[in-house]
Amino acid sequence: MNIQVNNFASDTLPAHLVFEAISKGLKVLVSEVNSNDWTPLNAESNITLRDFYSGFLVFKIDKSINEYENFHYRNKGSQFFYEYLNDDQNGNHRIRCGLENPTVYILVARKSRHNDGRFLDKFDIYKESTIGTLPDYCINRHGLSDKLLTGLNRAYQAKQSFEHNQALSKTGFFGSEDYKNFRSHNKNNGR
Structure with a gap:
């Protein structure tokens, strides 16, 4: 990332x-x-x-929300087709999809998992129509393409990996002797 x-x-x-x-x-x-x-x-x-x-x-x-979002879309939209934006005020995850006319999807955690075996089965997915507001209805997961679900999942996983690496960095893991030995041992194994 x-x-x-x-x-x-x-x-x-x-x-x-x-x-x-x-x-x-x-x-x-x-x-x-x-x-x-x-x-x-x-x-x-x-x-x-x-x-x-x-x-x-x-x-x-x-820094009004509309000005920030317009700037954010213009400058980041050319880099990633799917991108994790931020968490809203309720802790729901906002992910941008698209380059020219981006769409923002909101992932809201569920108490129970969906039983469809598809990506993001622990979230309800909403399509944001107005910046910063959650729509009244959830998108039917069966109507979403696998490509969209895969992209949303990759953006969410990238955010999770970044947070995990930040936590490891704060604990000093990447400066430890064990990690240095691991890196030097696996340097030629495609890492």
Whole structure:
């Protein structure tokens, strides 16, 4: 899994990243220092290039959910056809499917497993119609293609593997002598 640092995640945006953010289609907000009066930075803004580096202005990305999702789809959609996005406020898993016009599916954990023997049998699957809201009805699993279920499962498994590796890294497993010996012993076995 390829993890990239998001330079736009902090609360304020350094002046040298403002133009990059605009080029990526992000909505940038501007305010005077120690003010909470944020206005959109656009062609009508009365700001010169000198003002960017004066130290009297601060910038930030509009983090409304729609702006973030649009940015996220535009910049990640060309990399992966199926991608784990995040967990919603209820802990349900959101997975994006598609490149041009992506669809977001929400996996909601069940108390009991489905008995159909297909992937993700411990989840109900919903198709998100409005960002951040769970639809009222679940998708019939028999109507979903095996290709879609396989892709959703791979995105979910990639997320699980990443979390597992992060936990191992925090415990110091990858720095242990046992792991170093394992890696050196299996270096030529396709790993």
